[in-house]
Amino acid sequence: DTGVSQDPRHKITKRGQNVTFRCDPISEHNRLYWYRQTLGQGPEFLTYFQNEAQLEKSRLLSDRFSAERPKGSFSTLEIQRTEQGDSAMYLCASSLTGTGSRQYFGPGTRLTVT
């Protein structure tokens, strides 16, 4: 069990640029989740995949955000035309079963938009 990994761990970008983050879940996990955490808050759900299908998106996920999981393994989260309000920790989690299953989190990618 190598755990959930995320890359990069830190990203600094200028406002208006596009950024892409990668998440590699635990290999046998079929569900993958993206969350965003800002200072002083708990993680907020963004979206989740079951295998390659994106089953739900939060209203927090604006049109500038897109997530993919092309082969049901790793996932990418892209933010286009970044804004300062996008500065946050982006967390990825994975799980094996449905509702009620514990989710295993990666270390996160910290995004700073200047």
Next chain:
Amino acid sequence: DQQVKQNSPSLSVQEGRISILNCDYTNSMFDYFLWYKKYPAEGPTFLISISSIKDKNEDGRFTVFLNKSAKHLSLHIVPSQPGDSAVYFCAASGGSGGGADGLTFGKGTHLIIQP
């Protein structure tokens, strides 16, 4: 609106004593509750969970209690150890805030264990 609330931003407890962290929720559709622990620069780590059909779950030094009628849960850590110093998040699933399986988190409680 915050569906999961942790009203104590921080809690200081002496080593060896009991730590009690509280969590309230508003969404009666939540059917599964979890506690996560988070150290700086790391992702949250699962601690313990409880289904809505139970009122208590125990795992070593950690016990979670659920009071459905009050929409309240608590995490007890006995005895508290220095390594327990971290931010603790209460989370819930089954409601609309996080999708079918997305978790809805509270803001966290920073637990500090004093030697």
